[in-house]
Amino acid sequence: xxxxxxxxxxxxxxxxxxxxxxxxxxxxxxxxxxxxxxxxxxxxxxxxxxxxxxxxxxxxxxxxxxxxxxxxxxxxxxxxxxxxxxxxxxxxxxxxxxxxxxxxxxxxxxxxxxxxxxxxxxxxxxxxxxxxxxxxxxxxxxxxxxxxxxxxxxxxxxxxxxxxxxxxxxxxxxxxxxxxxxxxxx
Numbered sequence: 001x002x003x004x005x006x007x008x009x010x011x012x013x014x015x016x017x018x019x020x021x022x023x024x025x026x027x028x029x030x031x032x033x034x035x036x037x038x039x040x041x042x043x044x045x046x047x048x049x050x051x052x053x054x055x056x057x058x059x060x061x062x063x064x065x066x067x068x069x070x071x072x073x074x075x076x077x078x079x080x081x082x083x084x085x086x087x088x089x090x091x092x093x094x095x096x097x098x099x100x101x102x103x104x105x106x107x108x109x110x111x112x113x114x115x116x117x118x119x120x121x122x123x124x125x126x127x128x129x130x131x132x133x134x135x136x137x138x139x140x141x142x143x144x145x146x147x148x149x150x151x152x153x154x155x156x157x158x159x160x161x162x163x164x165x166x167x168x169x170x171x172x173x174x175x176x177x178x179x180x181x182x183x184x185x186x
Contacts, residue, residue, distance in 0.1 A: 039118035041072040041172070044145075048076025048106035049083040050090050050154035051123040054165045057099045062173045070118070070176050075109035077122070082108050093158050119172075123148045123165065 041059060045051035056074035063070050076082035083106045086094075094101045114120055122145050148168055154161040 039070045039176075040113070040116060041070065041119045041121065042075055042109055042113055042117040043072055043121050043123060044075050044077055044109050045123045046077055046081045047083040048074060048081075048108070049086045051151055051161065051165060052076070053086065053090070053101060053104065053106075054094070054154065054162060055121065055123060055169050057094065057101065058166055058169045059173065061099075062169065063176070066173065066177055068173070068176055068180055070180075073113065074104075074106070075113065076106050077109065079108055082106050087155060089158070090154060119146060120144070121146045121148055121172075123151050125150065125152055 041056075043052035043055040043059070052074035056072040059072040062068075063072070086101050086104055086106065091102050109120075124147065148165075151164050152161055
């Protein structure tokens with residue numbers, strides 16, 4: 001692994017650690033200790049209000065349906081990009097799909113959340129993090145970050161964004177189901 005690649009990965013993780021989810025995301029996580037003992041997947045996008053929210057909501061719904069002991073949170077990459085609320089068109093569209101996101105307030109991913117997460121997933125249209133847009137990238141955890149690039153804006157291409165995220169979330173849920181099944185059979 002090249003030195004530049006390793007530094008880029010650490011810096012990317014740092015932006016998330018200093019600064020990636022839905023219903024249960026954005027601070028609406030349950031207060032029970034049982035939930036906190038479960039592995040967490042932190043979905044992160046620039047604003048914490050569309051892509052990561054879609055991913056976390058779907059992930060939590062599917063995990064509950066399949067009885068998986070894992071939950072997701074939705075977060076923004078940093079304080080300078082986090083939205084103050086979920087955009088109204090997104091609230092309407094997600095409500096039609098049965099998600100209750102009207103009262104969700106986007107939050108920035110904390111260092112603790114990044115460090116404690118079983119997986120941190122950054123959802124973006126672009127490639128590597130733009131350190132000008134993500135100024136907190138210099139102070140991060142060593143958490144490896146999985147990137148889901150090529151996801152368009154949910155405001156302008158909601159259906160395409162939803163389909164692309166759903167396919168990836170479904171695959172991630174299958175991965176967690178297989179892991180939990182293999183642990184249960186040991």
